[in-house]
Amino acid sequence: MIRIERRLAQPRWLTVxxxxxxxxxxFGVMTLVLLATGHAPGHTFSRLIDTGFGSKAALNETLISAxxxxxxxxxxxxxxxxxxxxxxxxxxxxxxxxxxxGAGIALGNHTGWLSVPAMVVAGAVGGAALALVPxxxxxxxxxxxxxxxxxLNYVGALVVxxxxxxxxxxxxxxxxxxxxxxPQGKNLPDAASWPVAHSAGLYVPFGLLxxxxxxxxxxxxxxxxxxxxxxxxxxxxxxxATYAGMRTRRKILAVMALSGAIAGIxxxxxxxxxxxxxxxxxxxxxxxxxxxxxxxxLARYNPxxxxxxxxxxxxxxxxxxxxxxxxxxxxxxxVMQGVILFxxxxxxxxxxxxxxxxxxxxxxEATA
Amino acid sequence: xxxxxxxGINDSILxxxxxxxxxxxxxxxxxxxxxxxxxxxxVLNLGVEGMMLxxxxxxxxxxxxxxxxxxxxxxxxxxGGAMAxxxxxxxxxxxxxxxxxxxALTIFAGAAGLSSYLGNDLNVAGQPAKHSFGPFLPxxxxxxxxxxxxxxxxxxxxxxxxxxxxxxxVYLGRTRLGLNLRAVGESPAAADAMGINVxxxxxxxxxVGGAFAGVGGxxxxxxxxxxxxxxxxxxxxxxxxxxxxFAFWRPTLCLVGAYFFGAxxxxxxxxxxxxxxxxxxxxxxxxxxxxxxxxxxxxxxSAGARRRLGAPAALxxxxxxxxx
Numbered sequence: 145m146i147r148i149e150r151r152l153a154q155p156r157w158l159t160v161x162x163x164x165x166x167x168x169x170x171f172g173v174m175t176l177v178l179l180a181t182g183h184a185p186g187h188t189f190s191r192l193i194d195t196g197f198g199s200k201a202a203l204n205e206t207l208i209s210a211x212x213x214x215x216x217x218x219x220x221x222x223x224x225x226x227x228x229x230x231x232x233x234x235x236x237x238x239x240x241x242x243x244x245x246g247a248g249i250a251l252g253n254h255t256g257w258l259s260v261p262a263m264v265v266a267g268a269v270g271g272a273a274l275a276l277v278p279x280x281x282x283x284x285x286x287x288x289x290x291x292x293x294x295x296l297n298y299v300g301a302l303v304v305x306x307x308x309x310x311x312x313x314x315x316x317x318x319x320x321x322x323x324x325x326x327p328q329g330k331n332l333p334d335a336a337s338w339p340v341a342h343s344a345g346l347y348v349p350f351g352l353l354x355x356x357x358x359x360x361x362x363x364x365x366x367x368x369x370x371x372x373x374x375x376x377x378x379x380x381x382x383x384x385a386t387y388a389g390m391r392t393r394r395k396i397l398a399v400m401a402l403s404g405a406i407a408g409i410x411x412x413x414x415x416x417x418x419x420x421x422x423x424x425x426x427x428x429x430x431x432x433x434x435x436x437x438x439x440x441x442l443a444r445y446n447p448x449x450x451x452x453x454x455x456x457x458x459x460x461x462x463x464x465x466x467x468x469x470x471x472x473x474x475x476x477x478x479v480m481q482g483v484i485l486f487x488x489x490x491x492x493x494x495x496x497x498x499x500x501x502x503x504x505x506x507x508x509e510a511t512a
Numbered sequence: 513x514x515x516x517x518x519x520g521i522n523d524s525i526l527x528x529x530x531x532x533x534x535x536x537x538x539x540x541x542x543x544x545x546x547x548x549x550x551x552x553x554x555v556l557n558l559g560v561e562g563m564m565l566x567x568x569x570x571x572x573x574x575x576x577x578x579x580x581x582x583x584x585x586x587x588x589x590x591x592g593g594a595m596a597x598x599x600x601x602x603x604x605x606x607x608x609x610x611x612x613x614x615x616a617l618t619i620f621a622g623a624a625g626l627s628s629y630l631g632n633d634l635n636v637a638g639q640p641a642k643h644s645f646g647p648f649l650p651x652x653x654x655x656x657x658x659x660x661x662x663x664x665x666x667x668x669x670x671x672x673x674x675x676x677x678x679x680x681x682v683y684l685g686r687t688r689l690g691l692n693l694r695a696v697g698e699s700p701a702a703a704d705a706m707g708i709n710v711x712x713x714x715x716x717x718x719x720v721g722g723a724f725a726g727v728g729g730x731x732x733x734x735x736x737x738x739x740x741x742x743x744x745x746x747x748x749x750x751x752x753x754x755x756x757x758f759a760f761w762r763p764t765l766c767l768v769g770a771y772f773f774g775a776x777x778x779x780x781x782x783x784x785x786x787x788x789x790x791x792x793x794x795x796x797x798x799x800x801x802x803x804x805x806x807x808x809x810x811x812x813x814s815a816g817a818r819r820r821l822g823a824p825a826a827l828x829x830x831x832x833x834x835x836x
Contacts, residue, residue, distance in 0.1 A: 288754075310795060482616055489608040
């Protein structure tokens, strides 16, 4: 008989040992999964790490994969910290990509560098607007934000597909005969290409830098301001927050808007940094929003941890795409993410509780 | 567009939409019944979409391998139950956050996770199903006016789902076990004091809930569109979770709700096939089930507090005997 009892004090070493232990267990479980499905685990892992982090080219690809994950991870972390489960990062990213691309096309090459900030703002507005739908519904009708934000992901995917594949919208390229038969988005003007920082053979997208700056700003906001304090109180104890006179509704709206804006900037970064067009297939196939939830949960909603973990999961995802084939089934990366998440979730219990086996448990009861 | 077309009442748009409502509502119904059982025990499982997809791919694999539809359903149920077991272990034994664990299950098992991995690894994508469930009653019955297409021209899975609704309703309202279950969901401490095994009930109903979700997923791959495609359920698992809320945690209302959403899921196909409103972009119809879910959810949640509607009082909270 296993008994689990609450720890009175959390030893320091546990906060490091448990996540590391969880990772080891996760790799153990993955080894079993791979063996059970007839793959060589050692070979698979070494190829994953090589393709994700093994060379400068691999690292550059990983930075590209990590950029959207950083935004969606922050999007989820910001909201989850208040126990506001915005899982609409996926749709909010599409909304940001739509408005971001729109701003880029509209400004053309006339305003020079102003295109970039304009796209960031447009992306943020798009994401925030979509996130405010579940936000308002939650604040004023206490509607479950998990389901409403998720449903809007599907709607968002349909809208972005509609704009390119089923209409002659502003975003669609209708200039040539082939473009009319094979629908694709308009190419963004040169001024809408975001700059790249380049040193020692590594290319850092502007979006990634912006994301890291955002992470620092969020950390300051949540740990050094009254706003952040109230968000944390509402998250940990909504009743205490109400008694203290905190305005929960306003916080819900503000946090949802912030969360959606971050995902929206991630969408604009997809346009400006990488795709240079509104690309429905690429955006909807990638599943950035859902990976962001994994990242936020693994990072325990800490913005700096989000940066680190989105880099690691970015590498995993990049390797997954690169290796995808007969001996490396798609979906493997999703399975790994899930297993890691399960193990870390399960491991968390060890920081809060101690596990005892029956005999020792009875003894402790006697002394208590 | 007329409500009564020349081909008789069975070809009228209303009858066709209602018939498709039953067909497309069936996976929602199975998944919602399963989620209802889990939630009645106090376990919120947001992994329905993932459990449905794993059930869908494993059920499809089983029918390709064994040629037995019955076995395929059993395999789908076991696969769904196995997924639910992970969630049960995490939230009941390890007391992890139910929302995060459920989301993790959806990511682990979902469209870009285990279900896709299995689909690729078992090499079942892109094949037509060797066998599938279809209407089996005598043709004269199936062609009966109005009730034929709506109620009778369906597969065994539809009829079985009605039996399940009745069984769950009787179980919850009329049996000792069902009443114990409700006690566990409403007040685990009181149930524990009565000598009910809270942990056992939560495990059992979460796993059975997963089995229902697995069967619901298999309804897609064995009946509605008999093939395997990544993410074939297209959000049905999430609609099922919302459905439990609309149904006020009552099995009979799940039936009504499932067909309501089934109708919206079927409308894009019906309208497209008949060229109705062909000028309207198809995405508008395709977004209907999702938009309707949001709208109905708002109506239900603004009608009053969830508790008054019948949400189990202990939903989402772990039970720790030492900390009550």
